[in-house]
Amino acid sequence: MLQAMKEIRAIGSVCQRITPASFYHVSRPDASLKTTYDSIKDYGSYKNNIFTHRLPESTAEQSPLLVALHSRLSLPKSYSLSTLSQALNLIKFEGLANNFGLNTLGKTLLSYYVSENLLIRYPRLPMPVHNLAIDAYMGVNTLYDIGKSWGIEVDTTTKLEKHLSQEPEFMRYGKLRFLDESAKKSESKEPGVFELTQEELSSVKNDNTYLSREAEAYASAVRSIIGGLYTHEGEEATKSFIHSHILSRKLPLDQMFQFSKPTRELVRLAEKLQFSEPVEIRLIAETGRLSSHAMYVAGAFCGTDKLGEGIGSSLQEAKTRAVVNALMSYYLYSPVSQDGSPVKLPSDNDYKFEGIVGGGDVAI
């Protein structure tokens, strides 16, 4: 016994020497930022010594790409071109300020307005669908698509190529910069063939999809442009920008549900909502069993109330469609205010809560 205790203690001390426990859970500052401080607990004294400067406005004005992008997005006059150029820069070590902060700011604003919109407009959305709906509005793939539609170009040429083609220096300030010199050279020449970087390889999922660095860079640029709008114009302008560019897209919510046991789910839901009568599936109409292509219309009823209806070419299909229709009409409920307009959002002026709070998911 004593022997074993000693061994454990010995093993413990070895482990401590190799990996101190504090290494695991404490977030450490990024060493590349060369952070210095007087005392580790004095957070006010933290200072990054990496040299960065902002692009002078006079240089940014000479970049036609920046001027055009500014005008294409109809950004306000106060939105400086140097901020726009900063939003397109993801490179940390070139002396120019990058978009790290703007990206974080934009992401926070986006997630606030998108989730506010979904929670108020679709209060009964089940959690898994709600999360995917947020991704559908502001996930990397969607923001990549938006960035592409805004006509943001990627800086893919090396310094040598730029020199040889006598491209003016300020052209690159209007392009999306995320590739370092070595990555630019290894562009694959074969169309449709992509060479993945090490981090892209690690993001490959089971279904063979991955997030390309380009997609992430575009998404980051779009978020940063939104963050930049907040720094120059404030909250109202950012909100209307998000509503007009992000939330104006069509969300195919009706295609985002996958039910495994719909009938059982509907029954559980009815129990939870304390319906007075049991849920029944009834046949409403049919073309006749002996007709060449029989069609059936089934309905999910609770007493005399019809919850949903479905058409199918077999009784089973019609029944399942009716049940799914009933579930969808419950989950996709969207409240309207008394005058028929959509209900107000918490960030609107003189907001008064009008809708409902969803009751949560059911378990089967």
Added chain:
Amino acid sequence: MPVKGIAKTALSRNGVSSYVLPCHRVVLQYCNWGGSSQGIRDLLKSGQLDTIARQRESVVFEIARRSGHPKLSFKFAHDKSKEVNIANLDKSEIVRKLQDNIQSSGSELFKWNHKVMSSNESVRGIWSPLHVSNENRFKI
């Protein structure tokens, strides 16, 4: 697990509450010597291009001098592009080509043999013979 989600991306509807011009870059290519570039050389000399570029601030105009027939290349959103041959066209015809294509979406032209093209479902739904009231049904 009661209900699972299926990942989708929200569909873009350019023009619904915000509009971003799909065309973002025009390259005007001309030759300093060839006769087929006479029209575009006239256009460049006249200074009319400055007015057009000022009106279309959201498009980058690039002028390239290369030998061969002159052409206009347009770059659109989502990596679409279009090239228009302007050999032997005069100034006004080139301006018209320029204005026409800047306003284009860059998509291939196609024939649509239906009355409506929409990403929304029909508001009225589809007529169903099974929902007609009993007395109006077709009797065999």
